[in-house]
Amino acid sequence: MTVIGLGAMGKALAGAFLDNGHPTTVWNRTAGRGGELTARGATEAATAAEAIAASPVVVVCVLDYDAVREVLGAPGPSGLEDVLDTPGTPDDSRTPDTLGTFDGGSRTPGTLEAPDGSRTPGTPGPLDGSRAVSGLLAGRTLVNLTNGTPRQARELARWASERGADYLDGGIMAVPPMIGTPGSLVLCSGSPEAFTAHEGTLSALGAVDYLGEDAGRAALYDIALLSAMYGMFGGFLQAVALTGSERIPATEFTPLVVAWLNAMLTSLPAMAKAYDANDHSATASNLGMQAKGFVNLLETGRDQGVRTELLEPMGALLDRGVAANRGGDDLSALIDLLRTNPARGADPTRATDDPTRAVDPAKVTDAASYDLGSE
Ligand SMILES: NC(=O)c1ccc[n+]([C@@H]2O[C@H](COP(=O)([O-])OP(=O)(O)OC[C@H]3O[C@@H](n4cnc5c(N)ncnc54)[C@H](OP(=O)(O)O)[C@@H]3O)[C@@H](O)[C@H]2O)c1
Numbered sequence: 001m002t003v004i005g006l007g008a009m010g011k012a013l014a015g016a017f018l019d020n021g022h023p024t025t026v027w028n029r030t031a032g033r034g035g036e037l038t039a040r041g042a043t044e045a046a047t048a049a050e051a052i053a054a055s056p057v058v059v060v061c062v063l064d065y066d067a068v069r070e071v072l073g074a075p076g077p078s079g080l081e082d083v084l085d086t087p088g089t090p091d092d093s094r095t096p097d098t099l100g101t102f103d104g105g106s107r108t109p110g111t112l113e114a115p116d117g118s119r120t121p122g123t124p125g126p127l128d129g130s131r132a133v134s135g136l137l138a139g140r141t142l143v144n145l146t147n148g149t150p151r152q153a154r155e156l157a158r159w160a161s162e163r164g165a166d167y168l169d170g171g172i173m174a175v176p177p178m179i180g181t182p183g184s185l186v187l188c189s190g191s192p193e194a195f196t197a198h199e200g201t202l203s204a205l206g207a208v209d210y211l212g213e214d215a216g217r218a219a220l221y222d223i224a225l226l227s228a229m230y231g232m233f234g235g236f237l238q239a240v241a242l243t244g245s246e247r248i249p250a251t252e253f254t255p256l257v258v259a260w261l262n263a264m265l266t267s268l269p270a271m272a273k274a275y276d277a278n279d280h281s282a283t284a285s286n287l288g289m290q291a292k293g294f295v296n297l298l299e300t301g302r303d304q305g306v307r308t309e310l311l312e313p314m315g316a317l318l319d320r321g322v323a324a325n326r327g328g329d330d331l332s333a334l335i336d337l338l339r340t341n342p343a344r345g346a347d348p349t350r351a352t353d354d355p356t357r358a359v360d361p362a363k364v365t366d367a368a369s370y371d372l373g374s375e
Pocket of ligand 1: 005009031033067068071146147173
């Protein structure tokens with residue numbers, strides 16, 4: 001295995017491969033981050049090209065897609081993304097030349113290259129010529145575990161395939177201390193052949209679930225889950241800011257928030273069912289009532305000296321629901337008001353026995369039992 005990127009997550013990934021007996025080569029832009037891994041048996045490559053050349057499977061886990069592109073020499077925003085089509089419907093009219101034009105990117109190859117090519121710990125090292133790096137991908141499997149959008153994943157998959165590489169995209173639904181434990185879940189999509197060939201190796205990271213051939217599907221699930229998570233975290237921040245405005249210790253109030261959120265979570269399956277059936281009529285708490293009550297959340301924030309910027313969009317959405325004559329409906333009616341894409345409902349072409357339809361929720365574990373301070 002090769003692991004590119006030795007931030008908190010990359011280190012955890014490389015460590016898990018080592019723990020499972022996989023010879024592992026690592027590389028990081030800034031030198032000096034692989035020490036602990038080399039002590040455990042990893043080989044630290046001097047350049048990204050050397051790291052890629054070392055293994056048939058190259059795992060990339062860096063900050064974002066700009067970083068991925070920089071490491072691999074893939075086109076930047078004005079290269080690939082300008083010729084974008086509708087998400088999920090790749091435009092086959094694009095020529096390999098268009099896709100491969102590195103100069104279309106906003107970054108200059110080698111900008112991070114040290115003048116003398118040397119790498120000193122704590123300083124960014126050479127990227128050794130991006131064209132050379134991308135040329136090494138042929139015949140290898142690129143597993144990109146960097147967080148990104150479905151569109152970015154699909155573009156990179158296409159770019160990798162143009163270079164003869166198999167591509168798997170992954171969303172890591174875990175924090176670094178969970179990697180390699182049964183509590184970690186990695187959602188993958190992309191090349192079915194690559195997944196079949198490397199599922200065993202990737203399972204060193206934890207539970208690995210394959211969501212099908214569309215390279216963007218794993219990112220869609222990842223981003224959807226994170227969207228739900230940030231909604232919850234935003235609500236928690238607001239709640240603690242409110243109680244904190246009267247100097248109630250957060251630790252005192254939080255157990256009640258946890259119990260409340262757990263109780264509220266039980267209503268989600270019914271809302272999902274209502275959304276799928278497009279029938280939002282079964283409600284004990286209609287939107288009109290909720291829109292009225294929500295005004296009090298905003299007013300309390302103002303009265304207590306707590307900013308309401310996290311809550312305002314939800315209030316506006318409730319008002320839009322009422323204005324759209326959905327005041328008698330359930331909260332689930334608001335989902336359609338969020339959409340700018342007219343497609344709605346389950347894709348009728350999806351086979352009911354498709355094993356990639358659903359991820360087993362039991363694979364999601366709670367992070368609380370992991371030592372989050374150890375990274
Ligand atoms: N940590 C988590 O809890 C978590 C959970 C799930 C998913 N993820 C995802 O995992 C990925 C990595 O996260 P992390 O926690 O490892 O982040 P991190 O600790 O901040 O590390 C970032 C990594 O990206 C590299 N990098 C940044 N810009 C680069 C560039 N232009 N060229 C080359 N390398 C570059 C950094 O290299 P230098 O050392 O040279 O700066 C470093 O190796 C992210 O996409 C993140 O969203 C993280």
